[in-house]
Amino acid sequence: MTLVSGNLSVVTGSPHLVREVWVRAATPRAGEYGAVITDANARVEVLEDGDVFFDAAPGRATLVLITRTPGVDHVTQRALPMLIPLSNTATLGEVVAAGQTYDGQTGDRIGALAEKIAGYKTAAETALASATKAANRAVAAANEKLGDGAVRLKHLHQEVKTLIDGKVSVSNVSSSREAAQGTIVSRHENGNISIKDPGESSPPWVAVNKKYADKLGTENADGNLIPTILGRPVWAEGLNESDDVPPNTDLKKSYGLNRTSKIFPELMAIAPGTPYYFQCWIKGGVEGSIFYLELTDEAGQLAVRTGAIGAYGDRYVFHRYKASAEWTKVSTVLRFSNTVTGVRFRGLYFNHTAGEQSENDTLLAGMRLVPLPPDGSLTREAFPASNLVRLPESSDNPRIFVRKNEFLTTIRFHLCPVADFTDYSIPPEYRPSETVFGAEMIGGGYIQVNTSGSISVGGGSSGRDRVSGMITFAN
Numbered sequence: 280m281t282l283v284s285g286n287l288s289v290v291t292g293s294p295h296l297v298r299e300v301w302v303r304a305a306t307p308r309a310g311e312y313g314a315v316i317t318d319a320n321a322r323v324e325v326l327e328d329g330d331v332f333f334d335a336a337p338g339r340a341t342l343v344l345i346t347r348t349p350g351v352d353h354v355t356q357r358a359l360p361m362l363i364p365l366s367n368t369a370t371l372g373e374v375v376a377a378g379q380t381y382d383g384q385t386g387d388r389i390g391a392l393a394e395k396i397a398g399y400k401t402a403a404e405t406a407l408a409s410a411t412k413a414a415n416r417a418v419a420a421a422n423e424k425l426g427d428g429a430v431r432l433k434h435l436h437q438e439v440k441t442l443i444d445g446k447v448s449v450s451n452v453s454s455s456r457e458a459a460q461g462t463i464v465s466r467h468e469n470g471n472i473s474i475k476d477p478g479e480s481s482p483p484w485v486a487v488n489k490k491y492a493d494k495l496g497t498e499n500a501d502g503n504l505i506p507t508i509l510g511r512p513v514w515a516e517g518l519n520e521s522d523d524v525p526p527n528t529d530l531k532k533s534y535g536l537n538r539t540s541k542i543f544p545e546l547m548a549i550a551p552g553t554p555y556y557f558q559c560w561i562k563g564g565v566e567g568s569i570f571y572l573e574l575t576d577e578a579g580q581l582a583v584r585t586g587a588i589g590a591y592g593d594r595y596v597f598h599r600y601k602a603s604a605e606w607t608k609v610s611t612v613l614r615f616s617n618t619v620t621g622v623r624f625r626g627l628y629f630n631h632t633a634g635e636q637s638e639n640d641t642l643l644a645g646m647r648l649v650p651l652p653p654d655g656s657l658t659r660e661a662f663p664a665s666n667l668v669r670l671p672e673s674s675d676n677p678r679i680f681v682r683k684n685e686f687l688t689t690i691r692f693h694l695c696p697v698a699d700f701t702d703y704s705i706p707p708e709y710r711p712s713e714t715v716f717g718a719e720m721i722g723g724g725y726i727q728v729n730t731s732g733s734i735s736v737g738g739g740s741s742g743r744d745r746v747s748g749m750i751t752f753a754n
Contacts, residue, residue, distance in 0.1 A: 280581075281363050282571070284332035284632055285371025287325060287344070297344050298325050305339035305360065311579060330633060334581075335374075337365040342375065367539040367626060504547045504555075504648045512646060513544040514624045519640055525560045525606040528645065535640035537564055537630045546577065546621035547648065554651045556687065556753055557586070558610040560644040563602030568641050569634030572597040573626040576619045586613040601634060602641055610753040612651065612687070651687055671703055681709050689751045692726055696745055697736060704732035715752045726750060 287295040301320035310316040316336055320343065323333045340363050346355040360378035363369065505512055511520075515534035524530045549555075561570065574596050576582040581594040588611050589600035596613065615622065629641045669677035678695040681688065688709055705728055714729040726748045727735055736746055 280334040281337055281366055282334055282368045283371055283374055287329045287331060295329055296346050299345050300325060300331060301343035302333055302335060303341050305341055308338065310336055332633060335363045337363045367541050502649045505646060514646060516542045521642055523642060524644055530644050533642040533644035535642035537638060537640050540627040542624055544623050546623050549615055549619050549622050551617045555613045556649045556651050557596060557613050559646040560606055560608050561602050562606045562642045563604050564630060564639030564641045565635045565637035566604040567635035568602045568637060569631035570597050570600045570602050570641055571595050571628035571631060574622045575625045577621050582615050582619050582622045584614045584616050586611045599633060612753050683709060687751060688754055691749045693747050694745045697743055700734040711752045715750050
């Protein structure tokens with residue numbers, strides 16, 4: 280998919296009256312992974328300043344401008360042809376200009392040229408085969424002339440083969456070397472690697488082939504699913520390395536760019552129905568720089584269902600996130616569609632045109648993706664009784680219960696007197712880093728807790744004297 284973004288304005292430069300557009304394929308056509316792309320309209324909202332952005336499959340498409348004149352019950356539609364390129368991003372002006380240039384015959388001309396190139400390729404392959412046969416005949420004739428020399432050639436062949444075999448064995452896994460204490464895979468100065476003998480507590484990837492073991496780092500002992508390749512996290516492929524790191528952390532490196540990066544690492548296994556704690560440090564190249572981060576499934580589709588960091592939807596991990604020029608730690612709980620069994624990083628959109636532009640790199644560091652207890656399984660095994668706190672501690676009949684682990688805090692309110700909220704606040708160790716809201720309660724309304732620990736109710740809960748609900752947030 281190509282991310283198309285741009286601005287709609289009138290000739291004077293003011294924002295256009297268009298408040299929505301429709302995007303559709305010019306005609307139904309075959310898509311990726313056996314899918315069919317229909318010509319049905321997809322509605323895209325236009326922001327107040329005229330900005331618009333959407334994902335579209337490469338190929339011919341149509342942009343329909345929907346104009347509603349204020350005070351008049353009249354809607355005007357204007358269709359513009361587009362040609363979406365096979366690239367990471369494109370501007371709205373570029374795809375419209377390309378669509379107006381495309382005459383419908385370009386594909387036929389390209390097809391004819393492809394046929395001509397295929398003919399040249401066939402002729403070249405035929406010529407190569409003839410040359411190979413001629414060379415073989417020449418070698419056979421030379422061997423016949425060598426006589427006793429042919430014996431020497433045979434011995435020389437055997438000597439070279441033995442030498443090659445000896446070199447190959449140097450790169451084999453050395454079973455006589457033990458992995459360093461506390462690690463599973465070790466690489467030695469001579470290029471050899473060694474893997475601990477798999478035990479009952481070993482992860483399933485211990486008994487893997489040498490190629491995969493070469494790439495594995497040993498930084499995943501904390502449950503982080505994101506693998507490393509020779510010390511670099513997979514998402515940092517192609518990014519610039521920096522010594523600028525978040526303060527008061529043990530992080531040694533950060534990585535970033537000031538433009539889009541597309542990667543295609545191996546899939547990380549995902550368990551359906553399991554939430555995942557995501558954490559990352561980010562520093563914009565300039566205040567207000569916009570950043571996107573994609574996680575895609577096995578079919579290449581955006582995999583995030585809920586939990587996006589940023590604005591305007593949940594499909595991305597970072598979704599139009601406005602970065603600060605100072606190091607900022609962000610975290611969330613991601614949930615994927617129930618059909619997703621593996622995800623991989625794909626697009627990292629640094630310095631996006633929707634925000635402030637800079638020649639400086641936007642930097643990332645300390646990215647983690649850690650599985651949490653599956654939804655509906657917040658049992659004693661997931662949260663031991665020792666982690667259960669009853670609040671207020673001074674009460675003979677506490678009505679607030681807190682469970683907390685390394686990643687997640689859950690606060691449950693059970694028939695709490697609303698009047699008590701004015702006199703009580705959540706202790707500092709259980710407070711969120713930003714205001715959080717509980718799900719809507721039966722009969723309407725919700726509970727919220729802010730960064731100072733103050734509790735309040737709103738949204739249709741007036742008149743109640745007691746409330747019950749639950750709030751869960753990432754630490």
